[in-house]
Amino acid sequence: MTAAEIGKELVALCRQGKNMEVIGRFYSPTIESVEAVAHPQIGQVQKGIDAVKGKNQWWLDNHEVHKVEVNGPFPNGDQFIVHFTYDVTPKHTGKRMTMSEMGLFTVQQGKIVKEAFFYTM
Amino acid sequence: MTAAEIGKELVALCRQGKNMEVIGRFYSPTIESVEAVAHPQIGQVQKGIDAVKGKNQWWLDNHEVHKVEVNGPFPNGDQFIVHFTYDVTPKHTGKRMTMSEMGLFTVQQGKIVKEAFFYTM
Numbered sequence: 001m002t003a004a005e006i007g008k009e010l011v012a013l014c015r016q017g018k019n020m021e022v023i024g025r026f027y028s029p030t031i032e033s034v035e036a037v038a039h040p041q042i043g044q045v046q047k048g049i050d051a052v053k054g055k056n057q058w059w060l061d062n063h064e065v066h067k068v069e070v071n072g073p074f075p076n077g078d079q080f081i082v083h084f085t086y087d088v089t090p091k092h093t094g095k096r097m098t099m100s101e102m103g104l105f106t107v108q109q110g111k112i113v114k115e116a117f118f119y120t121m
Numbered sequence: 122m123t124a125a126e127i128g129k130e131l132v133a134l135c136r137q138g139k140n141m142e143v144i145g146r147f148y149s150p151t152i153e154s155v156e157a158v159a160h161p162q163i164g165q166v167q168k169g170i171d172a173v174k175g176k177n178q179w180w181l182d183n184h185e186v187h188k189v190e191v192n193g194p195f196p197n198g199d200q201f202i203v204h205f206t207y208d209v210t211p212k213h214t215g216k217r218m219t220m221s222e223m224g225l226f227t228v229q230q231g232k233i234v235k236e237a238f239f240y241t242m
Binding site: 083 | 125155156157194195196197198200201202204221222223225237238239240241
């Protein structure tokens with residue numbers, strides 16, 4: 001599958017909240033994940049599919065998700081960008097907020113080998 | 122200036138239609154510009170600031186711009202992403218349309234050294 005094709009599947013699954021299914025189907029075992037800034041609980045860089053699953057599970061366990069908007073994919077060669085807008089309540093603050101971030105995904109041989117998230121805290 | 126700081130300036134200037142001023146102020150002489158697909162008139166990759174100015178001038182000469190929305194910047198390290206939405210009429214078709222694309226910009230030593238545009242034709 002091309003980056004554009006994987007992007008379409010990723011967007012469709014994320015709109016249904018099936019982020020874990022995306023990881024299982026499309027992520028390379030050697031996936032590298034890079035946050036925009038170092039997060040107190042999860043750090044900035046995760047390497048390997050188990051670490052990335054762990055980060056996603058932490059996120060799900062610590063946020064109440066009211067709504068997700070997923071815009072894209074926007075492809076270019078072996079990469080694509082997706083715009084995520086989350087309407088969430090982080091459990092540690094209890095304050096409902098909007099998170100807007102871009103994900104940049106890099107594909108090699110039909111698998112996502114890198115994801116990087118772009119946002120301002 | 123950091124990538125995030127340059128991103129803020131770029132967004133502010135692009136909202137005013139001052140794209141050429143962005144190039145003059147922030148682009149490296151060795152800028153590389155990569156479109157998502159090869160364009161019949163302008164190709165896919167431009168190298169050097171004169172080639173990039175030429176592409177921008179071609180675009181301005183061949184599109185009637187009704188409105189531009191610029192969302193961002195979304196930074197991560199030495200890169201940032203900006204979402205551009207153009208309400209335009211290409212002169213060769215005469216048909217008003219919306220173009221939605223992501224720009225991924227890479228900064229080195231205070232200058233933008235690469236821009237890549239992500240979209241579906």
